[in-house]
Amino acid sequence: MASPRREEGNSRVRYLDTTIAYDMWSKVYDTDGNFLQALDSAEIEALLPKLVAAIDSPKPWTLVDLGCGTGRNTVRLVQIPDSHVIALDLSPKMLDVARKRLDGADTATHETSRVTLQVFDVLNAAAGASSPPRNADAVVSTLVVEHVPLAAYFAAAAGMLKPGGLLLLTNMHSDMGRISQAGFVDPATGDKIRPQSYAHSVADVVAEAARHGLAVASAFEERCVTEDNYRLFGLRAKKWVGVRVWYGGILRKI
Numbered sequence: 001m002a003s004p005r006r007e008e009g010n011s012r013v014r015y016l017d018t019t020i021a022y023d024m025w026s027k028v029y030d031t032d033g034n035f036l037q038a039l040d041s042a043e044i045e046a047l048l049p050k051l052v053a054a055i056d057s058p059k060p061w062t063l064v065d066l067g068c069g070t071g072r073n074t075v076r077l078v079q080i081p082d083s084h085v086i087a088l089d090l091s092p093k094m095l096d097v098a099r100k101r102l103d104g105a106d107t108a109t110h111e112t113s114r115v116t117l118q119v120f121d122v123l124n125a126a127a128g129a130s131s132p133p134r135n136a137d138a139v140v141s142t143l144v145v146e147h148v149p150l151a152a153y154f155a156a157a158a159g160m161l162k163p164g165g166l167l168l169l170t171n172m173h174s175d176m177g178r179i180s181q182a183g184f185v186d187p188a189t190g191d192k193i194r195p196q197s198y199a200h201s202v203a204d205v206v207a208e209a210a211r212h213g214l215a216v217a218s219a220f221e222e223r224c225v226t227e228d229n230y231r232l233f234g235l236r237a238k239k240w241v242g243v244r245v246w247y248g249g250i251l252r253k254i
Contacts, residue, residue: 008030011185013192018147019057019121021195022069022091029070029097032184035230035237039223039246040142041072042232050218051138051168051250064160067144068117072096073228075105077140078113085113086133088120088144095119120210122148122156123236134229136248142170142248146182146197150208161253167214170248173222174201176240208250220249 016024021210029037055061060081065074068087077085089095095117102115125132141158145153157167177199186193202220209215223246230237 001062003100011192013183013194014186015194015196018091018195020179021183021193022033022089023093024186024193026070026093026097028184028187030072034184034235035225035233035240036143036172036176036182036243037072038233039237040248043221043223043248044073044076047072047168047218047248048140051140051166051213052080054166054216054250054252055137056164056216057137058161059124062086062135063134064088064136064139065135066120066122066139066141066157066160067211068098068253069094071101073140073142074098074115075101076107076113077101078105081113084183085115086136087115088132089117089118090119090121090220092196094121095100123152124154128186133160136160136247137162137164138166138168140168143172143182145169145197145200145205146172146177150204151211154208154212154214157207158214158253163253165253167209167253168248168250169205171205173198173244173247174199175244178248179243185195185223191221213253214251215254216249217252218250220247222247 024103061083062082062087064075065077065087068074074087087098099183139157150167181197183192183194222244224244225237225240227241230241
């Protein structure tokens with residue numbers, strides 16, 4: 001249910017349940033110029049190979065895309081041979097977009113890779129219609145933990161991993177989160193739509209991860225928008241020059 005509306009500039013702001021918000025966002029998620037998504041995709045180019053190199057369990061692997069959204073990382077994971085990919089999201093409509101993206105992806109040369117798409121809500125994992133995966137070799141989860149309390153998130157993520165399994169995590173930086181949060185403009189109404197959001201710091205993430213048996217395997221890096229790089233991520237990045245907006249790293253279940 002929407003919270004009471006207020007004014008933000010010339011746009012009304014509507015705070016919605018995260019599932020409802022992302023179902024709506026699915027229509028424009030990949031086309032609305034989200035600069036943080038563009039930055040995250042660039043960083044994954046370096047982080048994902050580190051993750052793959054650090055997996056020390058034998059193939060075939062089970063790889064989980066936790067909070068897969070429209071499947072931008074899922075299409076990368078299905079290119080890894082001898083793997084089964086499980087893509088999870090709380091938004092059925094985001095999964096519909098991901099399914100179409102995967103149908104159009106060139107995965108024919110990777111016949112041993114398989115993908116399963118599944119509705120999954122971290123906050124209601126125990127009561128969900130589908131059981132969470134277990135004994136995964138690695139979980140990839142990008143720009144997700146912003147929307148979930150840390151204890152619930154890490155209970156779910158750690159529960160999916162086998163001992164020694166890896167979690168690649170990225171998120172909106174808390175410096176950005178204290179100023180703003182994820183959201184989009186509904187093209188049908190012009191309203192700004194915002195789901196539930198939390199400003200989790202790197203220190204908070206590392207500390208809560210440790211409470212669930214996850215230790216840092218590859219140090220968390222932070223990214224700031226600068227005058228030199230904002231053009232790489234779209235015009236919407238310009239107002240964030242000088243602000244740390246992103247962090248990411250890899251954790252291992254011990």
